[in-house]
Amino acid sequence: MAEVNQRIPKRILSGLLSSISAGVVPRMGAPYIAIGRNEEIEALLSDLEAVNDGGGSMRFIIGKYGSGKSFLIQLVRGYALERGFITADADLSPERRICGAKGTGIATYRELIKNLASKSSPDGGALGQIIAKWLSDVQSSVAAEGYEIGSDEFVRRLTARIYEQTRELEAEIGGFDFATVLSAYYKAYIAGDEEKKSACMRWLRGEYSTKTEARNATGILLGGIIDDDNWYEYIKLLAVFFRKIGYRGFVVFIDECVNLYKITNRVSRENNYEKLLAMFNDTLQGKAEGLALIFGGTPQFLEDTRRGLFSYEALRSRLSDGQFQKAGFKNLIGPVIRLRRLSDDELFALIARITNLHAQNYNWQPRVTTEEMAAFLKVCLERAGAVFHSQVGCDGGDDTDCDGHHKGRGHVEQRLAGAVDAAERLGRVLGEARRVLELSQHDFGVDQIDDLQAGRADGDGHCNGQKAFHGLGHALRRRIALGAQLRAGLAAGRACHEVWFDFGRRVDALDGLYEPVVCCCGRMRVLRRGGG
Numbered sequence: 001m002a003e004v005n006q007r008i009p010k011r012i013l014s015g016l017l018s019s020i021s022a023g024v025v026p027r028m029g030a031p032y033i034a035i036g037r038n039e040e041i042e043a044l045l046s047d048l049e050a051v052n053d054g055g056g057s058m059r060f061i062i063g064k065y066g067s068g069k070s071f072l073i074q075l076v077r078g079y080a081l082e083r084g085f086i087t088a089d090a091d092l093s094p095e096r097r098i099c100g101a102k103g104t105g106i107a108t109y110r111e112l113i114k115n116l117a118s119k120s121s122p123d124g125g126a127l128g129q130i131i132a133k134w135l136s137d138v139q140s141s142v143a144a145e146g147y148e149i150g151s152d153e154f155v156r157r158l159t160a161r162i163y164e165q166t167r168e169l170e171a172e173i174g175g176f177d178f179a180t181v182l183s184a185y186y187k188a189y190i191a192g193d194e195e196k197k198s199a200c201m202r203w204l205r206g207e208y209s210t211k212t213e214a215r216n217a218t219g220i221l222l223g224g225i226i227d228d229d230n231w232y233e234y235i236k237l238l239a240v241f242f243r244k245i246g247y248r249g250f251v252v253f254i255d256e257c258v259n260l261y262k263i264t265n266r267v268s269r270e271n272n273y274e275k276l277l278a279m280f281n282d283t284l285q286g287k288a289e290g291l292a293l294i295f296g297g298t299p300q301f302l303e304d305t306r307r308g309l310f311s312y313e314a315l316r317s318r319l320s321d322g323q324f325q326k327a328g329f330k331n332l333i334g335p336v337i338r339l340r341r342l343s344d345d346e347l348f349a350l351i352a353r354i355t356n357l358h359a360q361n362y363n364w365q366p367r368v369t370t371e372e373m374a375a376f377l378k379v380c381l382e383r384a385g386a387v388f389h390s391q392v393g394c395d396g397g398d399d400t401d402c403d404g405h406h407k408g409r410g411h412v413e414q415r416l417a418g419a420v421d422a423a424e425r426l427g428r429v430l431g432e433a434r435r436v437l438e439l440s441q442h443d444f445g446v447d448q449i450d451d452l453q454a455g456r457a458d459g460d461g462h463c464n465g466q467k468a469f470h471g472l473g474h475a476l477r478r479r480i481a482l483g484a485q486l487r488a489g490l491a492a493g494r495a496c497h498e499v500w501f502d503f504g505r506r507v508d509a510l511d512g513l514y515e516p517v518v519c520c521c522g523r524m525r526v527l528r529r530g531g532g
Contacts, residue, residue, distance in 0.1 A: 008032055013361045020354065025070040028122070033353055034075055036346040037068070040339070043332040044076045047292055048083060051249035056283035057292040060257075060319065062302050063339030069296040072339070073253045076294070080251045081119050086130070086242045088112040089253035092260065098232075099275040100268060105228030106206050109235070112252060113205045128201060131182070134245040135189055138162060155190070162186045165244060172240060173233045177222050178204075184220050206231060232279065239291035249290040257297035261307050273312040280318060280335070302336065348377055 008016075008029065016029035026033075034041075040061075047057035063069045077087050090096065090111035097104040115124040120133075138161050139149075147154040166179035181200050188196035199217040206226035208214035214225050226234050239250035263269040276295075282288040302309050302319065310316040319336050330338075342350070351373045359366045 017361055025074050030075045030078055035350045036342050040337055051290055051292045054289050056288040058280050058283040059294050060336045061296045062336055067339045070255055073296055081122050084248045085251050086118055086247050087251045088116045091256040098272045106231055109206050109231035172237050174237055178237055236288050240289055243290040251292040253294045255296040257295050258301045261301040277314050
């Protein structure tokens with residue numbers, strides 16, 4: 001971790017503060033504001049040591065939105081670069097997936113190559129620089145053997161050395177084409193043919209859509225191109241190549257994996273999960289030499305048994321928590337690292353750290369006291385809302401004025417208990433409705449149930465809830481038409497409407513003081529509006 005009073009280069013500090021003020025994760029300077037996460041960082045750095053020894057590693061960093069997954073990824077990326085690794089990072093999206101047709105798979109590879117970074121090129125686009133450095137190092141080693149630079153013997157010896165190193169890659173999947181392109185790049189490098197060098201780089205970046213286009217551009221006969229189906233094999237091949245030319249390994253970061261969970265087509269979603277399973281097996285069985293894969297996602301992406309990773313049995317058995325982790329212990333050895341939120345003390349230290357960095361950047365003496373920082377943190381925490389599970393946290397007796405909204409603690413708790421009971425009934429009815437829908441083996445209508453169980457009624461939750469239940473009832477009626485075995489769906493749909501109106505009536509009785517959120521288990525968490 002960086003010291004608080006350490007002087008930071010102006011370029012890095014300015015970019016760091018700009019990223020923080022914009023609410024985005026900084027790509028440079030992350031260690032200067034890193035607070036906590038020491039155990040998680042140590043676990044990931046220990047993986048890098050295993051990669052340095054020729055092994056493989058794969059981890060899932062799981063946390064809720066805003067828990068610091070992307071920040072931790074960028075932090076570890078910086079540490080990996082400092083230690084002599086090559087890194088690449090990409091965010092998944094509807095246009096970028098692990099596996100997919102119409103260019104969605106190769107789009108992820110292209111994004112990784114675009115963000116390829118080394119210690120001397122930390123901002124990305126380092127592939128050309130890495131290959132040029134490799135050729136320069138080979139030239140230096142040949143010259144050190146006593147050959148005169150530029151002589152015919154020097155060129156013959158240099159060519160033999162290049163072919164010797166590239167032939168070592170031919171045993172890998174796709175290695176022959178990869179070695180052929182590297183050899184062609186070397187020939188163009190010696191001849192000063194920039195057009196040929198550019199054509200070879202385009203092949204390495206996966207920019208050709210057909211073999212004919214690649215052959216016409218490079219002038220060499222190739223067995224294939226990098227495409228949606230084989231791009232991961234070339235990631236493994238790059239890891240082997242980087243280690244052979246002197247780097248410690250290849251670390252790949254893939255964030256926003258929740259976009260895989262959002263794929264609506266079941267077959268396409270399972271194809272992506274099957275590719276993840278192949279990656280997991282490769283890295284942990286020693287088939288991916290010098291490669292570390294780190295994925296970032298939400299608990300929903302991991303644990304949802306219908307659309308998440310746990311819907312794929314082979315992944316669920318490998319990624320499920322152990323019995324001790326469920327008992328409250330933190331497991332940093334397994335493939336899943338779960339991020340907790342920063343403690344209040346860590347958040348306070350972060351405020352003090354950013355205050356000092358801001359003063360350093362704008363050359364002013366901080367006049368903010370620790371008491372003012374503590375007060376600011378308290379306001380921020382209150383703004384997020386206080387969570388209640390069983391009772392309302394009023395300090396007075398039955399006649400206490402609770403923020404001017406309700407008088408009588410017992411009266412409020414009685415109404416709140418009624419809302420909790422209605423929410424539990426709602427959860428049971430939703431579960432029955434979902435069971436009826438799943439009998440038809442069709443996803444239609446289940447999404448509405450997921451929205452309600454996750455409490456996704458933003459703003460006017462009552463109206464949004466009615467709309468979702470209207471769609472749910474319509475879905476249930478459609479399922480009934482499929483056969484007599486689904487007739488119970490109509491009763492479930494009606495029950496959903498009745499329970500929802502009762503739930504809304506009880507919540508409205510609280511006069512807007514508390515905001516109920518229904519958990520997927522059927523229980524209700526109550527958020528106090530406006531903090532407090």
